[in-house]
Amino acid sequence: MVAWKLKGCPRCGGDVFLDRDEENRWYEQCLQCGCFNELKDIAKTKEQLIGELGRMCQRITKLEAAEAETSR
Numbered sequence: 530m531v532a533w534k535l536k537g538c539p540r541c542g543g544d545v546f547l548d549r550d551e552e553n554r555w556y557e558q559c560l561q562c563g564c565f566n567e568l569k570d571i572a573k574t575k576e577q578l579i580g581e582l583g584r585m586c587q588r589i590t591k592l593e594a595a596e597a598e599t600s601r
C-alpha cells in the first residue's frame with residue numbers, strides 16, 4: 530500500500546509518498562528532492578489511532594443506546 534502526502538516535504542514542500550521497505554519499515558520519500566525520512570514512530574501512531582477509534586466506537590454505542598431509550 531502506498532499513501533500520498535501532498536506538499537508534505539519539510540525541505541522543499543514537494544509531494545511525499547509513504548511506503549514500506551523490504552524489512553517492513555515505513556518511510557516517506559519526496560518525489561521532488563528525494564528527501565528520505567524513516568518513520569520510526571509509526572507503530573506508536575498506529576496504537577494511538579486504534580485507541581482513539583476504540584473510544585469513538587464506545588461513544589457511538591452509548592449514543593445509540595441513549596437514542597434507543599428515548600425513541601421508545
Ligand SMILES: [Zn+2]
Nearest residue numbers: 538541559562
Ligand atoms: Zn522535497
